Amino acid sequence: MGKFKSRMYSFFGGRYGTDALYYFLFAIALLLLVINVFVGSFVASLILYGVAASLLVWGAFRSFSRNISRRRRENEVFTGFFRKVFSPFVLAKNKFRDRKTHKYIRCKKCRAVIRVKRIPGNHFLHCPKCLEKIEVTIKERKSNKAPKNKNKNKK
Ligand SMILES: [Zn+2]
Numbered sequence: 001m002g003k004f005k006s007r008m009y010s011f012f013g014g015r016y017g018t019d020a021l022y023y024f025l026f027a028i029a030l031l032l033l034v035i036n037v038f039v040g041s042f043v044a045s046l047i048l049y050g051v052a053a054s055l056l057v058w059g060a061f062r063s064f065s066r067n068i069s070r071r072r073r074e075n076e077v078f079t080g081f082f083r084k085v086f087s088p089f090v091l092a093k094n095k096f097r098d099r100k101t102h103k104y105i106r107c108k109k110c111r112a113v114i115r116v117k118r119i120p121g122n123h124f125l126h127c128p129k130c131l132e133k134i135e136v137t138i139k140e141r142k143s144n145k146a147p148k149n150k151n152k153n154k155k
Contacts, residue, residue, distance in 0.1 A: 015064050016071040021078040025059040
């Protein structure tokens with residue numbers, strides 16, 4: 001048993017293991033296999049199955065790989081791309097979440113997004129990224145659901 005254990009250790013030792021890209025490949029493969037159930041055409045089903053299988057093989061290859069620096073680099077490229085694709089959705093979600101308290105503005109020079117507290121009036125600030133001077137005008141909100149009124153209603 002000890003021999004088996006040490007063999008397992010030497011087999012798994014120094015392997016890369018799992019990362020975000022691994023789980024992504026796994027999830028996509030699973031999704032394709034689920035879609036496969038509903039596909040009537042034999043050829044389409046075969047293609048889906050083939051793609052899913054190769055994603056799983058690729059994921060397994062990466063997790064057993066000993067070239068750790070290279071796998072890490074791949075994962076960085078993937079997460080960077082993923083963040084880029086989904087950042088507009090994350091921004092929209094945050095904008096909605098903070099719609100009553102903050103305003104999101106974009107720096108005209110470097111395109112960085114800056115979150116500003118909704119304090120009515122004209123404000124000057126510097127872009128935290130490129131230090132460009134930015135003027136922000138925040139109008140008084142005409143909403144009658146101001147926090148003060150809310151508290152009064154609650155006693
Ligand atoms: Zn800027």
